[in-house]
Amino acid sequence: MSHERMLRRADLRVAEGAAKVTDTFRLHYHLMPPAHWMNDPNGLVYFQGYYHVFYQHHPYGPQWGPMHWGHARTKDFITWEHLPMALAPSEDYDAGGCFSGSAVEKDGVLHLFYTGVREEGGKLIQVQCLATSRDGIRFRKDHRNPLITNFPPEGSVDFRDPKVWQHGGKWYMALGSGNDGRGKVLLYRSNDLSQWDYMGVAAKSDGTQGTIWECPDLFPLGDKHVLLVSPMGTEPRRVLYAVGEMDYEVGKFQAETWGELDKGPDFYAPQTFFGTDRRIMLAWMQSWEGEIPSQKHNWAGALTLPRELMLDSARRLQIRPLPELKRLRADLAFASDLVLQGETRILPSCSLQERGLEAVLRVDLAGTSAAQFGIAFGEGIRVGVAKGDWRVYLDTTRASRGHRGRYSCKLSSGQEKLEIRIFLDRSSIELFGAGEAACLTARVYPSSPELVPQVFARGGVLKASLELWSLSKRG
Numbered sequence: 436m437s438h439e440r441m442l443r444r445a446d447l448r449v450a451e452g453a454a455k456v457t458d459t460f461r462l463h464y465h466l467m468p469p470a471h472w473m474n475d476p477n478g479l480v481y482f483q484g485y486y487h488v489f490y491q492h493h494p495y496g497p498q499w500g501p502m503h504w505g506h507a508r509t510k511d512f513i514t515w516e517h518l519p520m521a522l523a524p525s526e527d528y529d530a531g532g533c534f535s536g537s538a539v540e541k542d543g544v545l546h547l548f549y550t551g552v553r554e555e556g557g558k559l560i561q562v563q564c565l566a567t568s569r570d571g572i573r574f575r576k577d578h579r580n581p582l583i584t585n586f587p588p589e590g591s592v593d594f595r596d597p598k599v600w601q602h603g604g605k606w607y608m609a610l611g612s613g614n615d616g617r618g619k620v621l622l623y624r625s626n627d628l629s630q631w632d633y634m635g636v637a638a639k640s641d642g643t644q645g646t647i648w649e650c651p652d653l654f655p656l657g658d659k660h661v662l663l664v665s666p667m668g669t670e671p672r673r674v675l676y677a678v679g680e681m682d683y684e685v686g687k688f689q690a691e692t693w694g695e696l697d698k699g700p701d702f703y704a705p706q707t708f709f710g711t712d713r714r715i716m717l718a719w720m721q722s723w724e725g726e727i728p729s730q731k732h733n734w735a736g737a738l739t740l741p742r743e744l745m746l747d748s749a750r751r752l753q754i755r756p757l758p759e760l761k762r763l764r765a766d767l768a769f770a771s772d773l774v775l776q777g778e779t780r781i782l783p784s785c786s787l788q789e790r791g792l793e794a795v796l797r798v799d800l801a802g803t804s805a806a807q808f809g810i811a812f813g814e815g816i817r818v819g820v821a822k823g824d825w826r827v828y829l830d831t832t833r834a835s836r837g838h839r840g841r842y843s844c845k846l847s848s849g850q851e852k853l854e855i856r857i858f859l860d861r862s863s864i865e866l867f868g869a870g871e872a873a874c875l876t877a878r879v880y881p882s883s884p885e886l887v888p889q890v891f892a893r894g895g896v897l898k899a900s901l902e903l904w905s906l907s908k909r910g
């Protein structure tokens with residue numbers, strides 16, 4: 436069947452599926468598929484006035500299956516427009532699926548790079564492919580595909596997820612791979628986006644950072660370069676970043692510091708792009724492990740809120756939700772200064788049925804002696820700060836569905852005020868604290884959308900101010 440027909444057939448199945456998607460756990464302000472399965476964000480790019488987001492999509496059911504590329508675009512990251520399917524597995528070289536990849540514009544043409552997969556002798560053969568478009572909507576696969584057919588000796592059959600970018604008049608492609616138990620980033624270079632020359636291993640695991648590196652991303656940030664990788668073979672899964680220096684002549688990235696990008700259980704395969712004037716990141720907001728309750732309702736997977744990446748003066752990675760997401764704020768449901776001592780304050784109830792919720796907690800640290808303080812959104816979702824060790828945690832150990840655990844990240848200490856922003860949607864929570872990559876992302880599935888938030892302080896006084904905003908796309 437032609438690519439064109441496969442795309443139309445897939446679109447039809449998503450439309451049919453969408454009619455059967457029930458509202459339980461549907462998100463209000465995150466990008467999710469109209470129906471069926473989604474995983475990694477792909478091909479993030481600003482093209483002809485829109486931010487385009489593609490994603491790994493199985494249009495035929497709420498489980499992972501032969502991968503297509505779903506497609507949506509936005510002008511403001513508030514309102515999303517779903518577009519026709521961009522890629523379907525239609526050729527011998529991608530008969531098993533169109534895996535993750537990236538996008539760049541050259542001479543007014545949008546170029547999508549992806550990994551074509553096919554089964555052969557029990558193995559999943561992975562080759563690198565190109566599809567192009569002038570209107571950013573209909574894509575044609577390149578007749579020279581596959582552009583890269585074999586993995587180099589330093590790699591293995593796991594050889595995927597091309598991330599392409601331009602530097603100094605040349606094009607570079609980072610590919611995820613690994614061998615000998617070490618995840619690797621393999622680097623290629625091109626003058627014309629079609630003929631690619633292998634340069635070597637740009638970065639590799641130190642032996643503890645996973646066996647295969649998926650979805651590598653390598654980009655300039657400030658006066659440094661940053662590498663992101665999603666490793667397989669670590670327990671638990673961790674998404675890593677490194678800040679360092681890139682030598683484009685020899686094709687080597689020298690990591691100076693390593694860290695974890697998000698300490699929550701539902702954050703994977705992040706990808707960044709340069710959206711006109713800043714570095715923006717989205718990630719898959721779900722995980723390969725554990726139960727996905729929305730599958731019973733005919734859909735699975737969503738993307739995180741778009742986040743901006745920056746380096747502070749000490750070259751530490753800072754991550755914040757895009758400032759324009761404040762436009763989601765519809766009503767201020769609660770705003771007050773609080774002084775609490777060994778007590779719990781019950782806040783006005785809110786419903787996640789129609790709208791999301793943002794909580795902004797600003798703590799006056801000089802006036803706060805409490806050893807622990809935070810906000811609980813019902814028993815299954817507790818956010819707290821342990822003052823002694825300067826960690827903010829998300830505790831879902833009592834959740835009835837989804838991941839149960841206590842996840843935490845380090846806050847930067849030694850400041851006078853501490854701000855924590857928490858975004859709740861019908862089935863997700865994202866937390867942003869002050870400090871190096873201080874983010875926690877999780878899918879949560881409250882059995883009732885009616886929440887009664889509570890602020891608590893233990894072992895001393897909490898002096899803070901709190902705002903609760905209801906969030907709506909219409910706001």
Ligand code: FRU
Nearest residue numbers: 475491502534535649650704
């Ligand atoms: C990461 C990943 C990628 C691959 C895609 C397949 O989540 O495993 O390496 O391209 O998902 O859907």
